[in-house]
Structure formats: C-alpha cells, structure tokens
Amino acid sequence: MQRIRSILIAFGLFAFACSSASAYDPSPLQDFCVAIKDFKNGACSYRRFLFRPKQAGNTSNPDGSNVTMINVDQILGLNTLSISLVRIDYAPYGVNPPHTHPRGSEILLVVEGTLYVGFVMANPTHCLFTKILNPGDVFVFPFGLIHFQFNIGKTAAVAFAGLSSQNAGVITMAKAVLGSNPPINPDVVAKAFQLNKNVVKYLQSRY
Numbered sequence: 001m002q003r004i005r006s007i008l009i010a011f012g013l014f015a016f017a018c019s020s021a022s023a024y025d026p027s028p029l030q031d032f033c034v035a036i037k038d039f040k041n042g043a044c045s046y047r048r049f050l051f052r053p054k055q056a057g058n059t060s061n062p063d064g065s066n067v068t069m070i071n072v073d074q075i076l077g078l079n080t081l082s083i084s085l086v087r088i089d090y091a092p093y094g095v096n097p098p099h100t101h102p103r104g105s106e107i108l109l110v111v112e113g114t115l116y117v118g119f120v121m122a123n124p125t126h127c128l129f130t131k132i133l134n135p136g137d138v139f140v141f142p143f144g145l146i147h148f149q150f151n152i153g154k155t156a157a158v159a160f161a162g163l164s165s166q167n168a169g170v171i172t173m174a175k176a177v178l179g180s181n182p183p184i185n186p187d188v189v190a191k192a193f194q195l196n197k198n199v200v201k202y203l204q205s206r207y
C-alpha cells in the first residue's frame with residue numbers, strides 16, 4: 001500500500017513537472033555564435049535604438065523585390081529582445097520568393113500596393129493558405145513555414161513585417177536548393193523534384 005502510494009505521488013509530481021515545462025526550447029539567436037557587438041562607450045545614447053535607412057530597397061534584380069533587414073545587426077539595442085523588422089519593396093509583378101525564417105514567426109502589414117501572399121503547412125498536410133492584401137491589411141506567417149508575397153498590381157508595393165526574433169534568419173528555397181555552393185548533386189535534385197537532370201543543371205546554372 002505504502003509502495004503504491006509513493007508511486008502515485010511520484011507520478012503526480014512527474015505530471016506536474018511536464019505541465020509546467022515550457023512549450024519548446026529557447027531558439028538559438030543566430031546561425032552560430034560569434035561575439036555579438038554590444039555596449040561601446042557613450043552609455044545614454046539613442047543611437048543603439050535607431051535605424052534610418054539611407055534609401056528604399058532597389059528592386060532592379062531578377063526577383064523584382066528587395067528586403068531591407070532591420071535586426072540586431074542594424075539596431076544593437078535589439079539584442080535579447082526577440083523582435084526585429086523588415087521593409088520589403090516590390091517592383092510591379094515583383095516577388096519575394098518562397099522562403100522560411102528558421103527562428104521566427106512573421107506579421108506583415110501592407111503599406112502600398114496589392115500583394116498576393118501565402119504560406120504552406122508542414123508535411124504531410126501541405127495546406128496552402130493564400131490571400132490578396134491591400135494597404136492596411138495584416139497577414140501572419142507562422143514560425144518556420146514556407147511563405148511568399150507577389151506584387152500583382154501595376155504599381156510598386158511596400159510592406160513592413162515584424163519578426164519574433166532579433167535575427168530570424170532566412171532560407172530562400174530556390175536559392176538554397178539550386179544555388180548552393182558547391183551545387184547539390186543534380187541526381188539528388190532531379191529525383192526530389194521529379195525533373196530531368198538536364199533541366200536541373202540548367203536551373204543550377206541560373207544561380
């Protein structure tokens with residue numbers, strides 16, 4: 001009887017420990033840990049909390065978009081605060097191609113233009129969630145999921161997005177898979193995408 005009671009108590013304590021544990025481990029703050037630039041001289045200055053972009057992102061590139069990062073590299077005061085911001089400029093029909101942030105969720109606000117946006121759920125569901133957004137609209141891209149924005153208007157578009165990390169990181173699917181250095185063996189990519197190997201070699205040459 002005594003033994004059963006102590007087993008029950010141990011089980012109860014275990015259940016309590018599980019229920020009070022946090023939902024997941026703290027995320028790493030960067031890809032790897034070199035020293036973070038931090039406090040220099042001049043203690044009470046606004047400087048480490050301010051960022052003034054010198055110019056809008058230049059969208060004359062193959063994607064027709066430009067992401068200006070405003071993270072701990074630009075604002076030292078963001079260190080340990082778990083937030084950052086991006087400004088995204090889109091040329092007409094420009095795309096911010098499918099990508100994921102390994103360390104953050106994203107909440108995007110459209111300021112100018114019309115964007116077709118979407119994200120895909122993880123395996124095996126792969127549900128696609130999409131919406132056409134106009135100025136003032138806000139959309140969420142959950143942690144780690146592949147997402148994109150496409151400017152479907154005839155004019156330039158601008159959006160800002162908050163990220164739940166001081167350095168959310170970004171992996172662009174096409175660039176990572178087709179433009180790795182050195183290239184991934186074309187047989188691997190051909191099988192993965194069910195493509196002819198010559199098509200893969202052509203695509204790899206584009207990056």
Ligand SMILES: *[C@@H]1O[C@H](CO)[C@@H](O)[C@H](O)[C@H]1NC(C)=O
Pocket residue numbers: 055056057058059060061065066067
């Ligand atoms: C984004 O815009 C900045 C500022 O004009 C420019 O320096 C940078 O090269 C652009 N990046 C891309 C990928 O076009």
Ligand SMILES: *[C@@H]1O[C@H](CO)[C@@H](O)[C@H](O)[C@H]1NC(C)=O
Pocket residue numbers: 058059060
């Ligand atoms: C944008 O980038 C293109 C291509 O690099 C360049 O020719 C053009 O002068 C740049 N525009 C501005 C406003 O800097």
